[in-house]
Amino acid sequence: MNRVITIERSADTSERLDAARFREMMRDRGTLVVNLMSSPGSGKTSLLESTAKRLQGRYGMAVLVGDIATDRDAQRLAPWMPAIQLTTGGACHLPRSLVQQGWERLDTQPLDFLFIENVGNLVCPSSHDLGEHLRVVILATTEGDDKPAKYPKAFRTSQALVISKLDLLPYVPFSVDAATRDAREIRPDLDLFPLSALRDEGVDRWCDYLTRTRERLLAPDSPPSDR
Amino acid sequence: MNRVITIERSADTSERLDAARFREMMRDRGTLVVNLMSSPGSGKTSLLESTAKRLQGRYGMAVLVGDIATDRDAQRLAPWMPAIQLTTGGACHLPRSLVQQGWERLDTQPLDFLFIENVGNLVCPSSHDLGEHLRVVILATTEGDDKPAKYPKAFRTSQALVISKLDLLPYVPFSVDAATRDAREIRPDLDLFPLSALRDEGVDRWCDYLTRTRERLLAPDSPPSDR
Numbered sequence: 406m407n408r409v410i411t412i413e414r415s416a417d418t419s420e421r422l423d424a425a426r427f428r429e430m431m432r433d434r435g436t437l438v439v440n441l442m443s444s445p446g447s448g449k450t451s452l453l454e455s456t457a458k459r460l461q462g463r464y465g466m467a468v469l470v471g472d473i474a475t476d477r478d479a480q481r482l483a484p485w486m487p488a489i490q491l492t493t494g495g496a497c498h499l500p501r502s503l504v505q506q507g508w509e510r511l512d513t514q515p516l517d518f519l520f521i522e523n524v525g526n527l528v529c530p531s532s533h534d535l536g537e538h539l540r541v542v543i544l545a546t547t548e549g550d551d552k553p554a555k556y557p558k559a560f561r562t563s564q565a566l567v568i569s570k571l572d573l574l575p576y577v578p579f580s581v582d583a584a585t586r587d588a589r590e591i592r593p594d595l596d597l598f599p600l601s602a603l604r605d606e607g608v609d610r611w612c613d614y615l616t617r618t619r620e621r622l623l624a625p626d627s628p629p630s631d632r
Numbered sequence: 633m634n635r636v637i638t639i640e641r642s643a644d645t646s647e648r649l650d651a652a653r654f655r656e657m658m659r660d661r662g663t664l665v666v667n668l669m670s671s672p673g674s675g676k677t678s679l680l681e682s683t684a685k686r687l688q689g690r691y692g693m694a695v696l697v698g699d700i701a702t703d704r705d706a707q708r709l710a711p712w713m714p715a716i717q718l719t720t721g722g723a724c725h726l727p728r729s730l731v732q733q734g735w736e737r738l739d740t741q742p743l744d745f746l747f748i749e750n751v752g753n754l755v756c757p758s759s760h761d762l763g764e765h766l767r768v769v770i771l772a773t774t775e776g777d778d779k780p781a782k783y784p785k786a787f788r789t790s791q792a793l794v795i796s797k798l799d800l801l802p803y804v805p806f807s808v809d810a811a812t813r814d815a816r817e818i819r820p821d822l823d824l825f826p827l828s829a830l831r832d833e834g835v836d837r838w839c840d841y842l843t844r845t846r847e848r849l850l851a852p853d854s855p856p857s858d859r
Contacts, residue, residue, distance in 0.1 A: 444671045445754050445783060446775025473755060475781050495785065497724060497755035525782070527672050528700065528724035528753050547774035547800065548673025554702050555752070556672060558722065573774065573803055 427536030443543035445525030457485035654763030667764035672752030684712035
């Protein structure tokens with residue numbers, strides 16, 4: 406029986422250094438980099454639409470949109486901010502290198518926020534540092550409140566948890582308390598944002614959090630930039 | 633800058649041979665092996681509960697349940713059929729080797745159906761042949777009808793598409809027609825099962841499909857067992 410041997414360069418060392426450099430540079434430019442992770446269909450694009458509508462005119466924003474195939478999400482977001490589609494061609498997460506390429510193609514005025522919409526996947530993206538300052542995991546009420554315990558790494562490596570599709574709560578077996586309890590058992594300081602992008606409920610509090618987090622990042626006495 | 637080199641044995645050759653052998657052996661034993669793939673929270677476990685309730689007493693069944701962490705899904709299914717939890721410890725899909733280990737620990741009478749509930753992930757599992765006869769992708773109405781185009785491999789490699797959570801259709805922007813059209817553009821012969829496990833609607837048709845697929849597999853003149 407033949408064995409096929411493949412040799413891969415580990416992403417770890419070089420990607421991690423590269424991510425740290427990018428994070429530092431973006432902080433110096435006054436740009437908060439936000440990495441959004443979730444399952445397919447949890448509402449990353451809808452949340453970004455609502456966010457951009459609320460912040461536009463006051464802040465400079467752009468988005469890098471990761472997908473396996475198609476540019477549908479970038480098309481949805483392009484009316485609200487510059488949107489670059491990053492297509493992984495099968496890979497289950499965005500690699501740092503693709504984020505760099507996307508960012509280099511953004512030819513805009515200074516940005517206050519650079520959003521990264523990761524590939525829809527609750528597993529792989531959590532292992533890859535893209536140079537973000539803020540990592541956010543989104544969990545839809547329709548996915549079940551058992552997901553933090555079942556996919557712990559996505560919750561352990563995020564600073565904020567958005568519970569989306571709150572408008573569907575009357576129709577699904579989901580307890581915000583149970584999901585929050587499990588998530589905070591994994592990461593006690595997780596910031597929590599239950600919201601409905603469809604009904605525009607809770608989005609204001611989320612946007613306040615984004616702008617406050619950016620101010621904290623840019624404060625002269627803020628600790629060395631690291632997630 | 634140091635580069636870390638890792639050497640990995642490709643799963644391809646040996647896993648593929650091994651999967652083909654398992655498929656052949658299970659067919660000889662009269663067991664239809666069904667691999668269920670979907671995003672987290674699309675309703676794999678709920679569908680298996682409904683299926684087991686309907687088929688129990690008439691058919692011998694067991695389930696291998698894949699998860700990153702916890703045995704919650706196996707606990708849910710254990711009242712209905714023998715359930716073995718396969719915990720990947722971080723990996724984003726079930727590997728063939730873990731399925732083999734799980735199956736060897738099943739000490740039951742002859743099985744008519746062996747269900748494999750894959751890790752919740754619409755990307756990675758589609759690249760791994762677990763030795764199943766039937767691969768099924770589940771898409772919940774709450775995930776959006778754009779998912780077949782965005783995650784094509786899961787749909788291209790499946791024989792059947794279950795559209796779950798049909799009870800939530802009035803509350804979400806989802807077109808069964810649009811999802812089906814996109815999915816059949818990727819794979820024209822995809823069998824379609826819209827259903828609500830919560831309301832027990834459409835489950836009878838799905839179970840008929842399972843039993844007919846098993847009969848076809850076991851027919852003496854059936855073509856060589858391959859997905």
